Amino acid sequence: MTAADAESVSRLVTSGLDRREARWLVEEFGSDDAALRTASERRLAGEPLQYVIGHWPFRSLDLDVDARVLIPRPETEELVTHALEELSRNDRATPLILDLGCGTGAIGLSLAEELMARGVRASVVAVDVSPDALTVARANARKHSLLAVSFVQSDWFDSLDPSLRGRIDLIVANPPYVGAEEFSILDPVLRFEPLGALVADDDRGVAGFRDVAHIIAASSAWLSDAGALIVEHGEGQGAAALSLARESGFADVEDHIDLAGHPRVLVARRG
Numbered sequence: 001m002t003a004a005d006a007e008s009v010s011r012l013v014t015s016g017l018d019r020r021e022a023r024w025l026v027e028e029f030g031s032d033d034a035a036l037r038t039a040s041e042r043r044l045a046g047e048p049l050q051y052v053i054g055h056w057p058f059r060s061l062d063l064d065v066d067a068r069v070l071i072p073r074p075e076t077e078e079l080v081t082h083a084l085e086e087l088s089r090n091d092r093a094t095p096l097i098l099d100l101g102c103g104t105g106a107i108g109l110s111l112a113e114e115l116m117a118r119g120v121r122a123s124v125v126a127v128d129v130s131p132d133a134l135t136v137a138r139a140n141a142r143k144h145s146l147l148a149v150s151f152v153q154s155d156w157f158d159s160l161d162p163s164l165r166g167r168i169d170l171i172v173a174n175p176p177y178v179g180a181e182e183f184s185i186l187d188p189v190l191r192f193e194p195l196g197a198l199v200a201d202d203d204r205g206v207a208g209f210r211d212v213a214h215i216i217a218a219s220s221a222w223l224s225d226a227g228a229l230i231v232e233h234g235e236g237q238g239a240a241a242l243s244l245a246r247e248s249g250f251a252d253v254e255d256h257i258d259l260a261g262h263p264r265v266l267v268a269r270r271g
């Protein structure tokens, strides 16, 4: 770091920024004082650092992020690990993958990138109901030259090409799963993110379970005989997710714990 950069960091710290964040902003905006000032004002007003910087790492990808999309979370990186394990069990040379609620494209783009690095030519269909999210996800696919990813605006499965029925090897999803009541008491910084990416209606007496439940119940019909569903869910939703997966015709179901030790990722296999 140059002396001028160190001076900029000190100035930002004096204005109230955390030192580590001040360093990040200086690394990002360098000696552009106007950009640095705007960025620090946004951060001091409470906006998430990821939006202020405008891009953030997720596994091996640097993803563009802004207020149109959820900031990808570290626990979702674990979902990708489970997905890769699942695909290596199936050992398909050209798997067909559906990413439901793609947001930035974090899950589907990571899978496309990491499978390509292993010599696997996956096709990924990335779905979101939000046209804004799809714009960001498409830009992230272009940024990383991930051409085997296609994008569909759809309310979950509603607008998917019907010819995909029964052919998908893996469905991955990180849908909204926070109940409205819980959302009202969570960290206010979440209010900068799109509400529709976080909050879901209650279902079966479980807060925020509506979208997770819909995906579990509807997935079987779209999966191939040996296909699997991997879905992230809320902390209090594990038991309901497991029993709904069994009811929905999945032969083998398990719920994996996240980095904090809570069951958060349902893996449901058809065969």
Ligand SMILES: C[S@@+](CC[C@H](N)C(=O)[O-])C[C@H]1O[C@@H](n2cnc3c(N)ncnc32)[C@H](O)[C@@H]1O
Residues within 6 Å of the ligand: 069, 070, 071, 072, 073, 076, 100, 101, 102, 103, 104, 105, 106, 107, 127, 128, 129, 130, 133, 154, 155, 156, 173, 174, 175, 176, 196, 197, 198, 211
């Ligand atoms: C929790 S975010 C996940 C984003 C990204 N997959 C990730 O893990 O960072 C949920 C995403 O689901 C999308 N979504 C919400 N309701 C949907 C629906 N009915 N159909 C399709 N996508 C939906 C939101 O727009 C949002 O991008």
